[in-house]
Amino acid sequence: MTTGTAPSLTQNVAPLDAGAHVTAIGWLKGTAAFGLGDGGVLLGRDGESHRVEAHPDAGVLVAASDGERFVTGGDDGRVVVTGADGSTKTLAETKGAWIDSLALSAGGAFAYGIGKRVTARDDKGREKSLEVPSAARGLAFAPKGYRLAISHYNGATLWFPNVEAKPEFLEWKGSHLDVTWSPDARFVVTSMQENALHGWRLIPDKGHMRMSGYPSKTRSLSWSGDGKWLATSGAEAAIIWPFESKEGPMGKVPRECGVRPAKVSRVAFHPNTYVLAVGYEDGCILLIRLNDASELLVRPGVEDSGITAMAWDKGGKRLAFGCEDGQAGILTLPA
């Protein structure tokens, strides 16, 4: 690739009209599933799209995907699974309460939160519930084993739903929002109300990690496929923390990529190369190669069309994105 005019992939993007705020995206093999603020799920495949009413007269607040299923939580109090064929099934139903935290494990288990109560159902259908000290904001399953991380006020709780033992409480003052495990399960990281990240080194020493300096909240976290880097939103560049050493990022400077005069709203690491998709509040999307910081334009800025969701397919050939005004699209990388 030569330097000079900004190379562009905009010709490789197939636009889609999702029609409502795109909350989250998942891939069901070759089909992209867009969870929408008006309760629908839009299935996009090969330039065709099909809308499914997953939460009629409601809205999708949160969604998770494991490559086979697209599971959504709504403000109708339902957890719904949508398949690539457009079929939907209600997995759980509660009266009136919002489902705004949700996690899916590779083994087929899922968990959701309603206020302080977190419910996990394993692949055999066994359901367990746990009450955490305040409303569960983020849920994430450990990469291996049936263990759930729950972020809440003043810390995070690590819970084995099928084990009687007392859940482990990771304490840190303040309100914790989203939570994520590193792919090797050595670290748990949360984003916080105070424009910072907090992390716990689970192995070997339960040490704390503080990652601060953001001008706004981080609501998007993405690990590189090998777990060596954690990309984050919340600044006018993607902030990428090094996690290759045992200590994590402590004492190290994060990388800043894609500096632009707009806040990064979503980040998504390519599943198997050091390429990061960076979505901005002004609607722009860049692909950035970490090795040489070279940039490729996927979408130019579009007014009132901030990026709200992005997801790579399993093989890393396609990137689906969605925006606050209901615009969406699928980028297919040139062969």
Add this chain to the structure above:
Amino acid sequence: MTDKIPVTVLTGYLGAGKTTLLNRILTEQHGKKYAVIVNEFGEIGIDNELVVGADEEVFEMNNGCICCTVRGDLIRILDGLMKRKGKFDAIIVETTGLADPAPVAQTFFMDQDVSDTARLDAVVTVADAKWLSDRLKDAPEAKNQIAFADVIILNKIDLVSETELEEVEARIRAINPYAKVHRTQNCAIPISEVLDRKAFDLDRIIALEPDFLEEGHHHHHDEEMQSVSVAIDGEVDPQKFMPWISNLTQVEGPNILRCKGIVAFPDEPKRFVFQGVHMILDGDVQGEWKPGEKHTSKVVFIGRDLDAQAIREGFLACAA
């Protein structure tokens, strides 16, 4: 940038008539759609409105300020509601009778995501004309709600005599002389008196100036909660005023519930207008002085155990 969604906060001690007012707002033919954040389901008998349950989770901010609290559940709910933008025109937050309005108000100033998309319109407090005087004696929450209010609905006036009514209104005035008080029965009041008040808008503070500048003539005195207003018949020196107001709200922040002010700076064609909640201050130059208009400066504080004399002397020392 689209307009920010107005948010009305509805407070009031238990049984004062909050739900009656809420139902009145929702049933009136106004052609508007409201998202309603409530504590308990089942009290509202209205379908086809977006109703959300709140947890009233008050979180401290990690910034070393003990009075910097926000409502974590409100941040979460507003985040979710913004995914359904366009489905509603305004938001109403109903608090429990025991809730402190400050964390609710502070959420709109402390949280960037919230303040980017929504604006606090007014705090509306419903008070029971028969029981308010008693509650002011035994319930600190009731006093907070009166002190914090922009609009006070003095309800159930049919249950008290005119003398009792004047008595309770004087008590309200002793705590908060600046709120607009409406006497009602069954919360019967035009919706326009409750919604879209823009009480936290800086330019609106100027619009309210006649009321705002009027000295209180209340004869009642509340031992604990009071308002302090100080006026200077002229301009203040920004070099003295800015450090003074900043220091006062930092040191006395936990005791100051609300503050407002309009001040004149030398050689500044516009007024400096500010308002605040506890330690949080919001201020800007706004609205030109009219030609020939007298430049005066005035500040108002409502709070608990305020040292009125120190505040008075401090402000007067800022005179240009």
